[in-house]
Amino acid sequence: MKIQKFYLFMVITVIFFSCKKETDLEETLDNKLENVLAEVANGKGITHFIMPESDDFASIPQDPKNPLTQEKVALGKLLYHETGLALAPMRSIGKGTYSCASCHFASAGFQAGRHQGISEGGRGFGNNGEGRDIIAAYPEAELDVQPVRTPSAMNGAYQELMLWNGQFGATGANTETYEQWDVGSPKETNELGFQGLETQAIAGMKVHRLSVTNEFIESTGYKELFDQAFPEVSEEQRYGREQAGLAIAAYERTLLANKAPFQEWLRGNASAMTNAEKRGAILFFEKGQCGSCHTGPVLNTMAFHAYGMNDLHECSEPTFKSPFGDPSSLGRGGFTKEEDDMYKFKVPQLYNLADSPFYGHGSSMRSIREVVAYKNAGIAENPSVPEEQLADAFQPLGLTESEINDITTFLETALRDPSLERYVPNTVLSGQCFPNNDDISKRDLGCN
Numbered sequence: 001m002k003i004q005k006f007y008l009f010m011v012i013t014v015i016f017f018s019c020k021k022e023t024d025l026e027e028t029l030d031n032k033l034e035n036v037l038a039e040v041a042n043g044k045g046i047t048h049f050i051m052p053e054s055d056d057f058a059s060i061p062q063d064p065k066n067p068l069t070q071e072k073v074a075l076g077k078l079l080y081h082e083t084g085l086a087l088a089p090m091r092s093i094g095k096g097t098y099s100c101a102s103c104h105f106a107s108a109g110f111q112a113g114r115h116q117g118i119s120e121g122g123r124g125f126g127n128n129g130e131g132r133d134i135i136a137a138y139p140e141a142e143l144d145v146q147p148v149r150t151p152s153a154m155n156g157a158y159q160e161l162m163l164w165n166g167q168f169g170a171t172g173a174n175t176e177t178y179e180q181w182d183v184g185s186p187k188e189t190n191e192l193g194f195q196g197l198e199t200q201a202i203a204g205m206k207v208h209r210l211s212v213t214n215e216f217i218e219s220t221g222y223k224e225l226f227d228q229a230f231p232e233v234s235e236e237q238r239y240g241r242e243q244a245g246l247a248i249a250a251y252e253r254t255l256l257a258n259k260a261p262f263q264e265w266l267r268g269n270a271s272a273m274t275n276a277e278k279r280g281a282i283l284f285f286e287k288g289q290c291g292s293c294h295t296g297p298v299l300n301t302m303a304f305h306a307y308g309m310n311d312l313h314e315c316s317e318p319t320f321k322s323p324f325g326d327p328s329s330l331g332r333g334g335f336t337k338e339e340d341d342m343y344k345f346k347v348p349q350l351y352n353l354a355d356s357p358f359y360g361h362g363s364s365m366r367s368i369r370e371v372v373a374y375k376n377a378g379i380a381e382n383p384s385v386p387e388e389q390l391a392d393a394f395q396p397l398g399l400t401e402s403e404i405n406d407i408t409t410f411l412e413t414a415l416r417d418p419s420l421e422r423y424v425p426n427t428v429l430s431g432q433c434f435p436n437n438d439d440i441s442k443r444d445l446g447c448n
Helices: 002-040 070-081 186-192 196-207 214-220 222-229 241-253 261-266 275-285 332-336 368-377 401-414 439-445
Strands: none
Touching: 002 275, 070 222, 070 241, 186 196, 196 241, 214 222, 222 241, 261 275, 261 401, 275 401, 368 401
């Protein structure tokens, strides 16, 4: 009996000290991470990294010309997913088959689920967008595709300018770019004076052949929602492309990955992140030197840098309308025409990147670990990018394989909001399938 009690005592002692050691380690990591965040926040404290709740409109950055309201966001949520707006396709077979969400849907982190998004001219969905392909009847010139990787529509409230080259938005760094707002091009929409999200959404309605008609809004019930969202706008202007775009942009501003483990940790839940994620976060902001570009609530900045990644036309998969020499490969310089801006692309937000395994403006990398290893090596993969254009920070970092793994874990899991479906409506007023409504997509999505 004494021997049994002794062994029981030893087991309890080992468990106690093991738990204490683990707890002490967690507290040490928590304290270390808090200190690192406080240092890189430049005096703003760790609250600098916290996102607001999606219904806390007063705390969400917004365009003063498009203030957030519950009614506007509710309308935008439906219009964003509404395949019934596909009323102006290049070919009749495409009518009513696509939406904004065709290339920016929740389960892919509001990105496309493939290396190149396809709106009109596409069919199918697969499990997460990877099964979408072109319709054989569409000539390449009529496909609605972009020559760069589809960026996320999430966390856009913290991006004053939109797209990889920042061409959408009339404020901030674009106030002196009006000479590049070519008449007749989508960039002309900047003349309306809105910030990037609003400008992109309004321009996108035309670019992606989406249309708001009186017949459609009256037959589906959208007219009443427009009335509630824009009571201050005259009826002559209330139901057009501009107001639809403003509603969509208002909805997009609420798409915040504020349920990610890192966000929960920042709010005081120390157990929300694993030790590996905490180690990765510390390395990300400290030895990895990532915080100089990736900071604030969504870990981005409105800066443009060249990291020498390959362009979309170099993908091993088929790409469309993305030829060698396309201006999109010049990044910011393709828009501003300034030599110093050539090959520089906007610093992206970093949440839910794991939901769609394509990275860089040209989808040249297929895992987050590959991106971390690329930044660690500091060797450009694109020989077209002059060395003098590469970012000063693009230098070998000296991270070990274990440290690369920890940073990858932080990016993959600590920055992944697991419940983005909360931003998706149950149905749209047309009653159609979404994000796509072609026959193959309906089968893949289980729609009637």
